[in-house]
Amino acid sequence: MPGRAVDAARPAQPSPPVQRICFQLQVLPERADEYRARHRDVWPEMRDALRHAGWRNYSLFLSPDGLLIGYLETEDFEAAQAAMQRTAVNERWQTEMEPFFGTRPDTALEPIEEIFHLD
């Protein structure tokens, strides 16, 4: 197909649309160091659960004063959250994270509006 020659570098099948999700939470400042340390060693089964639930390219960023910012990509954030809610490992993890926030973090995630994007 000569008409396609210029597109040779592109994949033949377009990828499904991706939602880029950003959220912020406040970690209790006096517990920020411990929260950081816990995230050096997230349980492998928690990482697997997130992956299977469709959380992709997921990062957490933590400022010294405890502002926590999350960024992830997924096909359907509502479904990705619901899938995590159905796992036992998430229940255990969130219970351990609650004291860092004073509330259960996974039920407090409010996506922030994306106002600009450049691929």
Add this chain to the structure above:
Amino acid sequence: MPGRAVDAARPAQPSPPVQRICFQLQVLPERADEYRARHRDVWPEMRDALRHAGWRNYSLFLSPDGLLIGYLETEDFEAAQAAMQRTAVNERWQTEMEPFFGTRPDTALEPIEEIFHLD
């Protein structure tokens, strides 16, 4: 090389390492709506300049109270910032954005520490 068979799905050449950069700034709350509107229509030459300077997968997220969060991927953030500083279009854009912050936003970007990542 039979030992590599399990890696067949991976690219033969590893991609260069990517820095994932997150920053936050405060938009004056009374100007947040106008800031959002301006980003629906970022100048094409500004988008091109960012792309050529190595800013990839770059998103801005804005909360109703003016918290602005930026996320991008790049090979070298310092170099990517310096490359933008050398462009005339960035000078024009930043001058127009300054009143939304009360300071020039591009010289106020402080990357926040990434404490967790899942591909």
